[in-house]
Amino acid sequence: MTTTQSLPHWNMDVVYPGLQSPEFAQGFAAAVADIDALVQLFDTSHVQKQDNLAVDAALVKTFETVIERYNSVQERVLTLAVYISCFVSTNSRDEVAQARDSELENSLVKLSQLDTRFTAWLGSLDVEQLIAQSAVANAHAYALRRAKAQSLHMMSPAEEALAAELTSSAGLAWSRLHSNITSQLNVPLELDGQTQQVPMSMVRNQASSTDREARRRAYEAELAAWKTVAMPLAQALNSIKGEVNTLARKRQWESALDVSLFANSIDRQTLDAMLSAARASFPHFRRYLQAKAQALKVPKLAWYDIVAPLGSNERVWEYGDAERFIVEQFGTFSERLSNYAARAFSEGWIDAEPRPGKRDGAYCTPLRKDESRVFTNYKASFDGVSTLAHELGHGYHNLNLAERTAIQRSLPMTLAETASIFCETIINHAAMKDAEPQERLAILEASIQGACQVVVDITSRFLFEQNVFEQRKQRELSVEELNELMLQAQRDTYGDGLDEQTLHPYMWAVKGHYYISDLSFYNYPYMFGLLFGLGLYAQYQQNPETFKQGYDELLSSTGLADAAALAARFGIDLRSEAFWAASLDIVRQDIDAFCELVQSQA
Structure with missing residues (x-):
């Protein structure tokens, strides 16, 4: 669905x-120059792995200077890296931006390397003594304790x-290759009777x-296009x-998944409880997909029908309409969010x-403060x-982190979706209130569709990546093998909700998340974020004023404690399947409706 209004480019x-x-x-x-000076400070201060470091006044002073x-x-x-990347992601053909991006990478x-040295240095000393003797260390206590634990895997x-x-x-070069290929891939497609x-x-x-028919043509054109670039992407x-497996083994992690769980500040028990509930x-999601097929008057939903709008009467939301609606509805939660x-x-x-050269998808990135x-x-x-509301939610999260230090703002992906899901839910519920039946159906479907992607499709991506990691320990996988692993993951999750003859074997080529070497399993945290966000929204509905008093502080603290400790502030036990099932019940109620x-309307 296209817009008749001109759409903005960001101001850099x-x-x-x-x-x-x-x-x-x-x-x-x-x-x-700052980075080079920091290297010199690390060298002169001997910030590196050492034996039997005593936590005395001199070390405390060194620590505070260094941090x-x-x-x-x-x-x-x-700020510099984000500034450059904003040019790259909106125009991968910008050779100046690509050159500056590559040049910065060397620094x-x-x-x-300094981050690694810092972690090893902290692993050499008693961080609890350091926290007790330094107010600066105490303010960074969570990060220091995590560094101590991480030092055992170096x-x-x-x-x-x-x-x-x-x-x-290595990893970054392959990731850049994927980004450049996919953003510059032009596809022959019939539009308005012309190819x-x-x-x-x-x-x-x-x-x-x-x-x-337009969806089907686009789906077939897309698969044909991915086939032409499948070899380099594979x-x-x-x-x-292979790189992630090697480093995980050398760092004495049991698997790449264990590396991911540590990075995301959750344990396997929490992950298993969530996946079991999913x-x-x-x-219930298959019931939704079957009902959508009925609404679209097709015998079974094809892959290219998953995000199809219901009917031709769906409201056109011009960009200006979206702006006014989001600002107004965010105001129902707080003036600060609306402003x-x-x-x-x-x-x-x-x-x-x-536009040509611009990446697909959506994201939000902090730029400065x-x-x-x-x-x-x-x-x-x-x-x-x-x-748009979802991504602005990320920005609001960044706003609440603004006064924290860079280290304190480092948060796991599992918690990074908290504000975005919450803001998206505000918008979804508001749009439902005064909608006519046909529009209500479309809004309800859009919400469930998003949940289906985050619960069902994310599980398929998780299963795929888990299988790829396991098989990659033995050898490289061919394009055909990657396709079959993806298809099997889709069969295991979507089941009879979709036509098996029209699945998407190249989703491994589509999703850039698979190509980020230091963020493996960039999938299940989205499910965590959705269900955690829905659980928080349910608490907001039960007691709005009490919830508001602690919400911004929760967002501000997401880099200061693990997910379980933060959830406990609201009485949530993340290791209990019951919590995740209760969040999914909210979606189930929408599916019933x-x-x-x-x-x-049949």
Whole structure:
């Protein structure tokens, strides 16, 4: 669904006038110099793995000097890195941006090596003594304790330094290859009776067309296009998963999944409880998919019908409509949330227009302190509104983290979705209130559709990645093997909810998450985020004022404690399947209402 309004590009001039400006060159040089100076500080302060370090006054002073400088450098480098990446993600053909991105990577390797040295240094001393003797250390207690635990899974200093140095020519290089191939992939597609060369993002946007034949053509064109680039993408995926397996083994982790669980601040018991509840919900999601097929008047839902709108009367949400609705409805929660969204719209924080060279999908990234940038390929449908609200939720999370140090703002993916899901739910519930039956059906379906993606499809992605990691221990996998693993994962999760003849074997090529070497299993945290966010929203509905008093502080603390400890503030036990099942019950109730609406209109 297209918009008749022009869509905004974000404003990056508030940081530097451009990538070729003298101001940018000065900022780039200053950031590189900061990193080099930090290396020198680490060297002179002997910040590295040592034996039997005593926590005395001298060490406390050294620690406080080092962590203050470390936080400061991280701040400056983050802004620079995000500034450059914003040009790359909106135009991968921008050779200047690509060059600056690659140039910065060399310095980021040094920063990564310092991070490793810092962790090893903390592993050499009694962090509890340090926390007791230093207010600065106490403020970073959670990060210090995690560093101590992580130090037990480190290679030798020389091996860790080499691993960091090889990153730019290993995992990051393969990831960049995937991003460049997919963003520059033009696909022949019949539009308005003529075959045109269009970017993959526009092809995938056809999945929400009201015309089933247009969806089918786009689906077939997409599969044909992925086939043409499958070989290099398979090589990239094999290389990344092989690298992760090797490093996990060398660092004495049981598996890549254990590395991911530690990074996401949850344990296997929590993951198993959540996945078990998800599996138990699959029959309800299949009921939804079957009801949607009935609403679309097709015998069985095809892959290209999953995100199809229901009927031709779905409301067109122009971008301006989305802006007004989001600002107004965020205000029903708090003035602070509403003002934040208004500022994001008015100050040019959002890049919404799909265009050649621009990546597919949506994300939000912190730029500096309380300022973020929101990336989306806006569609003039309620799904576009919901996605925009979701990403603005991430930005609101960043706002609440703004006064924390760089280390304190480092949070696990499991908690990174908390505010985004909450904000998306506010919008979904508000849109349902005054909607006519047909529009209510469309809004309800969009909400369930998103939940289906995060519960059912995410489980399929998790199963796929788990199998790839296991088989990659033996050898590389071919394109055909990757396709079959993906199809089997989709059969195991969608079941009889979809037509088995029209699944998507190349979803491993579509999703850039598989190609991020230091973020393996970039899937189940989304499910965690959805269900945790829904659980919090349920508590908000039960006691709004009490909930509001602790919500912003919860967001501000997501880098200061693990998920279980933060959940306990609201009486939530993450290791209990009952909590996850209760959150899924909220979705089940929506599915029941959806099925009833479909039956009533049959």
